[in-house]
Amino acid sequence: MAVDKKPADLERPLGITQSPPLFGSDVIARTLRSLDIPYIALNPGASYRGLHDSIVNYLGNESPQMLLCLHEEHAVAIAHGYAKVTGKPMLAAVHSNVGLMHATMAVFNAWCDRVPLVLLGATGPVDAAKRRPFIDWLHTSKDQGLLVRHYTKWDDQPASVAAAQESILRATWLSQMDPQGPVYINLDSEIQESALDFDPGELDPKRFMPPTLPGLNEADVAAAAELLRAAKRPVILLGRVSRREPDWLNRRALVDVLQARVVTHRKLGAVYPTDHETHAGAPTSFLDAGSKQAIVEADVVLSLYWPDLAGTMKTACGRADADKKIINVSIDHHIHNAWSMDHQALPAVDIFMPGDPDMLVEKLLRFYGVGEPGHIVDDAPAPVTRPPSVDPNLMTMAELSACVHMKTIDRKPTLLHVPTSWNSADWHYRHPMDYVGSDGGGGIGGGPGIAVGAALALMGTDRFPLALVGDGDFLMGATALWTAVHYRIPVLMVIANNQSFYNDEVHQAKVAKARNRPVENKWIGQRMTDPEIALSKIAEAQGALGLGPARNWAELSGMLDAAIDHVDAGGVAVIDARVIAGYSKAVQDAMAGKIASVSGRD
Structure with missing residues (x-):
């Protein structure tokens, strides 16, 4: 697609000169730049006017570049969509308690979707003696993070510039740690706008955000491999797995080795070729006849981070503890809480592995002696036919x-x-x-x-x-x-x-x-x-x-x-x-x- 201008070409500030950080928000902005996140979607507000100025006049509105949104929900939703494609967090910012209230539904969507997202908020001066009459009192909350605490992985309200640096790094790290999810940082306007007595220095994100990958017990892997190898009619529920092409190919290879049937979920995106003969039914939020039949006939079910294992088994078999062996790989239990039941019902399982589902697929292939698969060769679009018309003047x-x-x-x-x-x-x-x-x-x-x-x-x-x-x-x-x-x-x-x-x-x-x-x-x-x-x-x-x-x-x-x-x-x-x-x-x-x-x- 020919695009004459890109976001980076727009809204270029004038008169920017390189200078040391002079205000607390300059240090916060510099820390955001170290994250290597290209954009921050926002709806502006006075509570973070200091940070806004620092992004524009200290960073030059790049790395991150502002994306102006007309509603706080849109700012968070845009960051959500960005993460769905990249698997990486984007920044969003909302104004005070009122902006966060606007954004709450979008935060909940991102939480339920298990995507990484770093949401910055702000509040009027926590020190009541420094508040402007009327408006600062309305827009200052004692515990603002409480509005989203039940559906974020972590939130914080740092009380100093140095604490804000650490908070931003910790939040970004936690958002990407499986299970992924949104995080929220509330920045006191007083901290943002205060002049610096000294520069606290820069922190290296690589040292504060080490890579993490849930491990798998080798004995459990071996037990699952033997159970699957002996299965006559295995079914694989492909849930929250990666979008990487090598992992897609590994899943294809595992299905071939096991001669398994596959069920996928509509909410979770493409994880397996849906017109392949091994794919049962169609991806749906609710089981269709083909998916249901495959599960009913299965003797072993391998659930790879499926979002509702208990509900799916009950729908297909009439009871959650169905008479079949079930292997469940998931790390979702780490973020279950009492407020939101988006984690669904408790499933009955025979082998449970708290680890990465794509890592298990890779280990199973090695266990079966399967080498690395090649590349996707059948990604040509499936042929499309025109369905019969119900009414020439209307569309289905x-x-x-x-x-x-x-x-x-x-x-x-x-x-x-x-x-x-x-x-x-x-x-x-x-x-x-x-x-x-x-x-x-x-x-x-x-x-x-x-x-x-x-x-x-x-x-x-x-x-x-x-x-x-x-x-x-x-x-x-x-x-x-x-x-x-x-x-x-x-x-x-x-x-x-x-x-x-x-x-x-x-x-x-x-x-x-x-x-x-x-x-x-x-x-x-x-x-x-x-x-x-x-x-x-x-x-x-x-x-x-x-x-x-x-x-x-x-x-x-x-x-x-x-x-x-x-x-x-x-x-x-x-x-x-x-x-x-x-x-x-x-x-x-x-x-x-x-x-x-x-x-x-x-």
Whole structure:
């Protein structure tokens, strides 16, 4: 893609001269530079005006460079999306307690997605005698980190410049240590703005952030290897594993050796070729028939950091302690807490290894005498066919998917986000960068920002940045597009617009049936019509190319031609694609089960 300007070319400060640090925030900014993190996404605020000045006038707005966002949620979501592609943390900054309150949902998404992220916050002077009247009292909290403590790995409020240096290094280190997650540092404005009595010196991050990799007990590895070798029908649940090509190839090799079946998860991105004969069903948040059958028939299940082992076994087999041998590799227990049950139910296992799942795959291959695999040779995109039309003047989600895929197939598209109505069977993955996964915590409004952050990370690669988002998700996160447009971050966003918060229509229909009440009223309080919302105009208001609404295949196909050309030239394009409301049967069945468990009726 031809991009005339990149983020680094923009917002260059004037009159910058090299000088020793003069204020506390200069030292903090210098410490951020030592992390080698290129960007800090932020929404500005007075609580960290000192650090803001230091990034601009001391660092020259580079390493890290500011990415201005129109909402704190977007700042964190962009850092989240960046980490999904790179596996590395990005910086984000939010203003005081009020900014952190705005950002909390995005922090929770990143927590549930187990991605690294370093969030900087700030507070008015902790010393009450130094506060400005009124506003500093509102924007100063005694324990600000409490707002996110239950869904961050660590938080701190350093009380000196030297302590802030250490805090930043520790936080960045912890965010990357498996299991990965967001961290939060709250900087006292007084510390930022105080003049330095002396320079505390620089710290070498390499000495304070040693690499860590959870080990594996060799006896457990041998026991698992023997159990798997003796299995007649092994199944591998591929969960939170790496996106590295060598690890992808190792997983392929292990499946071949064991003659195993594979199940993957929709929320976690591409980890195995989904159209391979060994892949059971399609990647789903809820088990489809093929995945369920494979697990039911299995005699040994190898769970590689699967996000919900107990729930999956119960769904497939009717009980969490299913009558089959289970090997579980995970380090997730290190961050389980009583506030958030995102860790899901406690699974029954026969062999548990608290270690790295990709390391186990590598050790198993060595145990079986398998050499290093070569390179990915089957990453050519899977052929796409046009599904039958239900109505020539309307589109199904399957038609939207096929049309977008056909138009982008030659550009190596990377799916940056997908809507709830997405059916993974409609789009096969053959490379770890074909799909980066979903939002993590189900927090609506995160999709646009995550997509922008992921697109930022893809700049300079041969991948085409593509996001499919729901209409409700887009409406809550649309202003994240301004950051993409302003900083020349190319991305194509197609909105699957059914003009409803349709997820809740399904729920209301189930409740109405269970209570013998009129199902035809399910739309009330859900539909976004009268007037119709001009989503393309919202995109145009952010500076993007806004197209639509596309109401059928022909209209969408034509708009995609214009949108792709715009993105190829370095722009941001958004298409409002009208789709028939509806979910795949697997999702509907799973949602119905949730309601049935509440109502006691099917």
